Amino acid sequence: xxxxDALIAAVRRRLRRERLRDALRRACWTTALLLPxxxxxxxxxxxLPAAGVAAAVAIGWTLWIGAAISRGDSDADCARWADxxxxxxxxxxxxxxxxAAASAAPAHARLQAWAAARVPxxxxxxxxxxxxxxxxxxxxxxxxxxxxGAVLLALPGRTPSQGADSAPSRPARTPQxxxxxxxxxxxxxxxxxxDRSLDEIARATRGLARSAPRGRRDDEAPRSGSSAAPRPxxxxxxxxxxxxxxxxxxxxxxxADAARAAPAPADAASATASTRPGLAGATGTDxxxxxxxxxxxxxxxxxxxxxxxxxxxxxxxTVDAGAQQASDEAGEHFDTLPAAPSLPASxxxxxxxxxxxxxxxxxxxxxxxxxxxxxxxxxxPAR
Amino acid sequence: xxxxxxxxVTPAQPQPxxxxxxxxxxxxxxxxxxxxxxxxxQDELVAQLVTAVFAGGHVLIEGLPGLGKTHLVKALAAxxxxxxxxxxxxxDLMPADITGAEIYLGTPGGGSGFEFRRGPVFAQLVLVDxxxxxxxxxxxxxxxxxxxxxxxxxxxxxxxxxxxxxIATQNPIELEGTYPLPEAQLDRFMFKLLxxxxxxxxxxxxxxxxxxxxxxxxxxxxxDAAGVQRIVALAREVLLGQRCKDAAVDLVVATQPxxxxxxxxxxxxxxxxxxxxxxxxxxxxxxxxxLMAGRVHVDIDDLAAVALPVLRHRVLLRLESELDGVSVDAxxxxxxxxxxTRA
Numbered sequence: 001x002x003x004x005d006a007l008i009a010a011v012r013r014r015l016r017r018e019r020l021r022d023a024l025r026r027a028c029w030t031t032a033l034l035l036p037x038x039x040x041x042x043x044x045x046x047x048l049p050a051a052g053v054a055a056a057v058a059i060g061w062t063l064w065i066g067a068a069i070s071r072g073d074s075d076a077d078c079a080r081w082a083d084x085x086x087x088x089x090x091x092x093x094x095x096x097x098x099x100a101a102a103s104a105a106p107a108h109a110r111l112q113a114w115a116a117a118r119v120p121x122x123x124x125x126x127x128x129x130x131x132x133x134x135x136x137x138x139x140x141x142x143x144x145x146x147x148x149g150a151v152l153l154a155l156p157g158r159t160p161s162q163g164a165d166s167a168p169s170r171p172a173r174t175p176q177x178x179x180x181x182x183x184x185x186x187x188x189x190x191x192x193x194x195d196r197s198l199d200e201i202a203r204a205t206r207g208l209a210r211s212a213p214r215g216r217r218d219d220e221a222p223r224s225g226s227s228a229a230p231r232p233x234x235x236x237x238x239x240x241x242x243x244x245x246x247x248x249x250x251x252x253x254x255x256a257d258a259a260r261a262a263p264a265p266a267d268a269a270s271a272t273a274s275t276r277p278g279l280a281g282a283t284g285t286d287x288x289x290x291x292x293x294x295x296x297x298x299x300x301x302x303x304x305x306x307x308x309x310x311x312x313x314x315x316x317x318t319v320d321a322g323a324q325q326a327s328d329e330a331g332e333h334f335d336t337l338p339a340a341p342s343l344p345a346s347x348x349x350x351x352x353x354x355x356x357x358x359x360x361x362x363x364x365x366x367x368x369x370x371x372x373x374x375x376x377x378x379x380x381p382a383r
Numbered sequence: 384x385x386x387x388x389x390x391x392v393t394p395a396q397p398q399p400x401x402x403x404x405x406x407x408x409x410x411x412x413x414x415x416x417x418x419x420x421x422x423x424x425q426d427e428l429v430a431q432l433v434t435a436v437f438a439g440g441h442v443l444i445e446g447l448p449g450l451g452k453t454h455l456v457k458a459l460a461a462x463x464x465x466x467x468x469x470x471x472x473x474x475d476l477m478p479a480d481i482t483g484a485e486i487y488l489g490t491p492g493g494g495s496g497f498e499f500r501r502g503p504v505f506a507q508l509v510l511v512d513x514x515x516x517x518x519x520x521x522x523x524x525x526x527x528x529x530x531x532x533x534x535x536x537x538x539x540x541x542x543x544x545x546x547x548x549x550i551a552t553q554n555p556i557e558l559e560g561t562y563p564l565p566e567a568q569l570d571r572f573m574f575k576l577l578x579x580x581x582x583x584x585x586x587x588x589x590x591x592x593x594x595x596x597x598x599x600x601x602x603x604x605x606x607d608a609a610g611v612q613r614i615v616a617l618a619r620e621v622l623l624g625q626r627c628k629d630a631a632v633d634l635v636v637a638t639q640p641x642x643x644x645x646x647x648x649x650x651x652x653x654x655x656x657x658x659x660x661x662x663x664x665x666x667x668x669x670x671x672x673x674l675m676a677g678r679v680h681v682d683i684d685d686l687a688a689v690a691l692p693v694l695r696h697r698v699l700l701r702l703e704s705e706l707d708g709v710s711v712d713a714x715x716x717x718x719x720x721x722x723x724t725r726a
Contacts, residue, residue, distance in 0.1 A: 080626065089682040094624035107620045107679035110404055114678065 001112060003119040004095060010126055011078040011086075016069070018132055023068035027061045028138035035149030047157025050150070085129065086122035091115050404679060407614045411437070411675045413605050414462055421458045421598045422451045424585020431576050431692050432459065432550075434675065436508075437614050438667040440573020441529050441549040443514070443564075443696065450578045452552045453512060457599040460508040463611055464604035465546065468506035472517035474560065478524035482534045483541075499536055504528045507544050507608060514551040515561040522568055525549065529571045546611050566655075566699070573664045574689075575696035614674070621670040622680040630683050630726040631669070634690060635662045637722050638698050638715070649717035652704035657697045665693045683726050690719055 034057070042048040073081075079092040095115050098108045364372070411433060418429040428444075432455065435442045444452050453469070460467035470481055483502035489495040503509060504525070514522065528534055532543045551572070553564075569575070581589070592598060606614075639656035641648050650656075669685035676685070694715055704714075 083626075089678065089680075089684065090624050090627055091678070091680050091682075093626055094622050094680040097624055098622060105620060105622065107404070107622050110679045111622060114680075 001095075001099075001116065003116050004092070004112075007082060007086075007092070007119045007122055007126075008075055008078045008096075010123060011082050012073050014126060014129075014131075015073045015078065015081060019068045019071065020065065021131060021135055022133055023064040025133050025135060025138045027064045028135070028142040030060065031057050032138070032141045032145035035145045036152075039149045039152030042153055042157040043155065048153065050153040053149070053153060082122060082126075086125045088118070088122065091118065092122075403613060403617055404674070407617045407674055408677045410606055410610065410614060411671075414459075415675075417462050417602065417605065418455065418458055421592065421602070422455045423588040423592055424581035425451070425455070425578065428576055428578055429455070430675070431574055431689070434668050434671045434689060435574040435692075436463075436546070436548050437611070437618055437674075438573060438664070438671045439546070439548075439615055440664060440667065441551070441571060443569070443572040443575045444550065444552045444578055445555055445575065446552070446578025447556065447580065448554060450580070452578060453510060454593075454597070454599050456508065456510045456550050457597075458602050459550075461599060461602035462605050463508070464607040465507040465611070466544075467508035467510065468503035469510045469512060470503050471512045472514050472521070474516060474518055474562075476517050476521050478521050481521065481524050482528065482536060485537060499539070499541070501541070502534075504534060504549075505541070505543060507546055507548070509547075509549045511549060511551040513554055515553040515558075515563055517562065519562050519565065522562065522564060526568055526571065529568075544608075546608060546615060569696045570658055570660055572696060573668065574692040576692055577695075618667070618671045618674050620679070621673050623666060623670070624680065626726075627669070627681045627683060627686060628666075630722075631662055631665050631686055633726065634665065634686065634694075634719075634722050635659070637718050638694055640701075649714045649721075652700050652709050652714045653698055654701045655699040657694050661693055661697045665689060668693060683723075686726075687719060687723060691715055 035053070038048055038053050075096055076093065079088070079096045082088045082092045083090050091111060091114060095111050098105070098111065414433055415426075415429055418433070419426050422429060432442060432444075436459065444455075446452055457467070470476070479502065481502050481504050483500050483505065485497040485499050487495065488498045511517075511525065514525075528543060529549050532545070532547055534541045534543065549572075553561075635657045637650070638653060638661075639650065640653040641650045645651045665686060666681070668689040669681045672685040672688050673679070673681045691712065695711055698711055698715060700709060700711060700714065
């Protein structure tokens with residue numbers, strides 16, 4: 001039955017073309033999605049070679065199109081498609097089955113005649129059907145994405161050394177001057193993070209300051225960290241260790257806060273006293289007559305009475321008499337041992353302390369400047 | 384069990400020729416046209432009725448009084464040239480009133496003996512009016528006749544004529560004193576057809592057609608019993624492709640109940656689904672439908688066209704759904720919509 005075979009062949013060609021177009025559509029959309037992602041990766045994290053990106057895209061396209069072309073359609077698939085799309089009313093598929101079974105049923109001959117008369121109409125319908133899916137939008141999107149990707153990939157990408165160049169310099173400085181607030185000590189990522197959080201900290205502090213009464217008591221001051229730290233109480237010698245330790249309920253200070261709060265309170269106090277003209281010659285009798293601005297340096301102090309409360313939780317120290325006696329005996333035993341005759345006195349002497357490195361830069365980073373200004377603005381009304 | 388000889392049984396038909404398909408299509412089209420002129424405004428009902436009769440099935444028609452059910456059956460019997468009988472069911476109707484009884488008769492030669500007098504069920508087209516008013520015992524007398532196409536009396540099997548079709552009617556109102564048909568008997572009906580109230584134009588046309596005369600009494604036969612047999616045989620020659628077989632099976636499977644918690648599934652309303660006999664009825668009716676469309680192969684559209692009358696009385700809803708006012712037709716419409724997108 002040549003008419004029927006011609007229809008099946010035409011449908012097979014049509015299905016192959018539609019499958020190819022579908023593969024092209026998928027490839028276009030996927031490439032249009034991946035190219036900007038590759039460009040973003042290229043600019044933000046790691047430089048990508050344009051040739052490599054092009055090769056990956058080409059491989060993907062080859063796989064898609066190859067899979068579309070290599071898959072064949074059986075006669076039954078074509079007949080089913082013709083039945084559904086070309087008003088075959090299940091005749092073509094039934095005819096195919098009857099032909100395969102070599103049926104001699106009276107209806108078979110009639111079905112052949114029916115199908116033969118129907119085939120030209122189906123072929124005309126097939127020619128009039130638009131090819132699916134449409135490729136205009138995927139191709140246009142792919143063009144835009146390819147242009148954008150090509151431009152971005154042509155830009156110099158970010159190399160891995162750019163992200164890691166500041167990392168080796170930090171361990172060289174931090175062991176010797178962990179309290180340093182030099183800009184080199186803050187990694188760029190940390191600085192960026194600080195920049196983002198500075199405004200939030202300032203807003204939160206400002207809001208806190210506005211909500212608190214002017215003559216607020218020290219008991220109401222926040223306890224944690226250096227960000228909203230209370231001023232140290234010079235009369236309490238244990239305020240510094242208390243400030244250094246954070247309670248389990250206190251928020252963990254960030255790395256930037258730790259870096260800024262690194263100077264010891266004693267150093268900060270002395271530095272303040274030596275650099276501030278108003279406080280340089282102050283005596284104990286002047287205490288309370290001038291504004292204490294040491295908080296702007298990030299120093300903090302513990303809440304009065306906090307240590308008392310904590311100590312009150314401790315029970316009386318109990319000394320085991322037996323353990324004490326064993327320890328005394330051991331001490332006496334080591335005292336009676338002869339001194340080691342080996343090492344000379346010069347070897348036991350500690351090496352002279354190396355001179356601290358010179359401060360290369362005293363200027364604050366923009367982030368720190370912003371941070372200090374935000375603090376000043378936030379604490380200004382409270383003072 | 385002995386078998387009684389019956390001269391009315393039509394012998395087996397020869398193999399149909401190719402030209403018979405055209406004649407069958409013409410006959411079916413003419414029959415539909417004729418019945419549509421007599422019972423105005425019920426075109427779809429007429430088509431379904433003709434489909435069921437030529438598929439060898441029985442039909443249950445449900446409709447209000449006065450819509451022309453009896454008239455339609457009379458016209459059908461007259462157009463097909465079949466011998467028909469009517470049984471008006473009442474609570475005191477006995478089975479012997481339908482199947483027949485043995486009566487004692489004397490012969491002119493002086494002898495006497497019992498003779499089996501056949502009841503109305505031995506007609507080729509039996510109209511059982513208001514079948515739900517008969518007692519279950521009488522309704523059960525129809526079971527063997529409808530399924531086995533024979534009547535057994537006093538150990539003797541009496542075959543029914545061929546073609547044979549039972550067309551029963553029932554009234555959806557005035558249910559007091561009725562005996563609803565049991566599920567087993569409902570399953571023996573190929574179609575359950577609903578006779579809707581005609582539209583205004585159809586009502587107007589009724590006055591022109593049947594105001595002063597009964598058009599069913601003046602119907603000239605289009606064919607005869609043998610012609611009906613040929614068309615029935617031709618319908619069995621209609622080809623059924625694998626895709627249509629799968630679709631028919633899928634449809635019956637799609638009526639099976641699922642968990643009531645399946646919120647989006649219309650089958651959550653179904654208590655009992657369609658039986659394998661429904662599958663057979665579906666395909667047989669679809670074949671006739673294809674023949675009426677001038678085709679010798681079944682299409683999915685043929686299955687869809689006969690699905691509702693085949694499944695409507697075979698699918699039982701859950702009690703909760705019935706109390707909620709959910710109708711079988713609404714559930715089946717959703718099932719069919721989902722099935723049609725898959726087929």
